[in-house]
Amino acid sequence: MTSTSHLSPATLPGTSAAPSGITARQPHEIVLAEPRGFCAGVDRAIEIVERALTKFGAPIYVRHEIVHNTYVVNDLKEKGAIFIEELSDVPPGATLVFSAHGVSKAIQLEAERRGFQVFDATCPLVTKVHVEVAKLHKEGFEFIMIGHKGHPEVEGTMGQLDSGIHLVEDVADVARISPLQTERLAVVTQTTLSVDDAAEITAAVKTRFPSVRSPKLQDICYATQNRQDAIKVLSPQVDIVIVVGSPTSSNSNRLRELAAKLGTEAYMVDDASELQEAWFEGKSRVGLTAGASAPEVLVRQVIDRIKALGAVSVRKMEGIEETIKFPLPKGLKLDAFGHTLEMGDSRLHQAT
Ligand code: SF4
Numbered sequence: 038m039t040s041t042s043h044l045s046p047a048t049l050p051g052t053s054a055a056p057s058g059i060t061a062r063q064p065h066e067i068v069l070a071e072p073r074g075f076c077a078g079v080d081r082a083i084e085i086v087e088r089a090l091t092k093f094g095a096p097i098y099v100r101h102e103i104v105h106n107t108y109v110v111n112d113l114k115e116k117g118a119i120f121i122e123e124l125s126d127v128p129p130g131a132t133l134v135f136s137a138h139g140v141s142k143a144i145q146l147e148a149e150r151r152g153f154q155v156f157d158a159t160c161p162l163v164t165k166v167h168v169e170v171a172k173l174h175k176e177g178f179e180f181i182m183i184g185h186k187g188h189p190e191v192e193g194t195m196g197q198l199d200s201g202i203h204l205v206e207d208v209a210d211v212a213r214i215s216p217l218q219t220e221r222l223a224v225v226t227q228t229t230l231s232v233d234d235a236a237e238i239t240a241a242v243k244t245r246f247p248s249v250r251s252p253k254l255q256d257i258c259y260a261t262q263n264r265q266d267a268i269k270v271l272s273p274q275v276d277i278v279i280v281v282g283s284p285t286s287s288n289s290n291r292l293r294e295l296a297a298k299l300g301t302e303a304y305m306v307d308d309a310s311e312l313q314e315a316w317f318e319g320k321s322r323v324g325l326t327a328g329a330s331a332p333e334v335l336v337r338q339v340i341d342r343i344k345a346l347g348a349v350s351v352r353k354m355e356g357i358e359e360t361i362k363f364p365l366p367k368g369l370k371l372d373a374f375g376h377t378l379e380m381g382d383s384r385l386h387q388a389t
Contacts, residue, residue, distance in 0.1 A: 063347030064317045067340055068275055070267040070326035071356025076260030078160030079104045079330050081363045082137035083113070085158040088369040089132055090117050093154075098127045100144070101136040101189050103158060104330035105286040107307050124148055132156070138189040139163040141196020161363050162258045163190055166225055169252065170197045173223050179216045181205055181249065183238050184227030188287060191227055207234075211241040223250040228258040229288040229329070231295060232265050259361065260329045261288045265295055267356055268326060272296045275324035277316060278303040279343075281335050282328030289328025296324070309338040317346050 082103050089097045095117020102110050102120060110120060118134075124147050127133055132154045135144070139159040148155050159167075170180060180202040184191040195202045202225075203214040216222055224242055226235050235257060242249055255262075272278060278296035282289020282305050289305055296303035301324070306312055317323065323343055327336050340351060364370075 064277075064320050064323045064343055065348055065350070066321065067323045067325055067343055067348050067351045068271060069336075069351060069353045070264070070271045070324065071354045072260075072263050072267060072359050073325075074281075074327040074329070074331055074333050074336060076258070076329040076359070077361045077363050078137050078162060078258070078260070081365065082158035082160070083109060085156050085365060085369060086113050086118050086134055087116070088365070089134060089156055092369065093132050096131070097134060098131050098153075099134045099136060100124065100140065101138065102285070103134065103136050105283050105289075106328075106330040106332070107283045108332060108335055109330065124151060124153075127151070127153060130154075134158050136189065137163070139167060139193035140189075141193050142198075143196055144193075156366050156369060159193070160228070160258075162228055162256075163193070166194055166228065166256050167197050169223075170194065170202070170225060173221075173250070174198055174201065176221070178221045178223045178250070179203070179218065181211075181214065181216075181222060181224050181242055181246075182226065183224065183230065183235055183242075185230075185287060188227060190229070190287075194225065194227070205238060205242070208238055208241045211238065211245055216246075219246050220248065221250075222246050222248070223252075225252065226256040227287065228256055229261045229291065230257055231291045232257055232262055233295075260359070261291070263357060263359065264288065264292055264326065264329065267354065268292050268295050268324075269299065271324040271326065271354060272299040272301040272303075275301060275322040276320035277301065277322075278324040278326070279312070279339060280305040280326055280328060281308070281331040281339055283307050283330070286328045286330050289331065292326055292328060306339065308335050309342040312339065312342050314346060317343070323348060 086097060086099060086103055096119045097117060099118050099120050101122060103113060121127060129152065133148055135157045137158050137160045182195060182202050182204050184204060186204060186206055203216060205211050205214060224239055278301050280289055280293045293303045293305040304316060325339060
């Protein structure tokens, strides 16, 4: 895991100051948030689909968008992935990948019953929450889950149990829930929430249920926390914030909301084609970030487009370096020669 300190700005080598002659109506500098873009869970999930395609050939079925990004999903579709929501749309004998958001126990069992070859791309940080729910459930706990109704991660986590998880989306919801008992209650959260909103809701839960158990380490993941911390440093330095991310991406939406809450005009775009020239009128400094599921190629395209509107320099914030990497599932690991290791291959034990 990484720390969250020393997020001060620095100038990128090779960039230059705005030339004289730039009008106040044009952007002249782009400030890049650090860190931004892909997290370890997204990297791993995409790699699982790509390796499955290489090893087994197309089509590979993927339940739900592997990660919430239009570009990534379209790219994998072109390579032979088929995205489905219902397992009844997957033919017998097919290879199926679960998305990074995780699935309920019912989906896992159905996939097993239908006899698919399954590779689970659930982010290990989501799995960690599932494991915690299962463990505490055995000890008699009920749960208060802080998250967004209908989000696949919330459905997957709540679906770890048949009952006993109460969803709260905001502080008002805390007064509405009716657990069967209050001695053994635990809080779990979606991994991609606003850190500040989740803290506020957790405080309301603790006021109503003083003995509630909080996670030892917060469930909000390192990538969500780091990108939000970077926005807190970036926003006051710029006149406008652009977030690259798809509308379905929870963590990208939170970045835009956070910048706006901090008083900076903020927009989220799926790609450069959605940028509107009028947004940049009278804005000198443009802050740019990307959600955890948005690839850097889209950021580069947005930079080019803003440069075409007048920006002449790109400055990168100093930020923490994320080095975390999650292992691939067995059966999709590669040996030293780039060959996929087979299930049961003794080399897997050395490679794990
Ligand atoms: S945003 Fe966090 S929880 Fe989601 S895939 Fe990335 S690391 Fe995992």
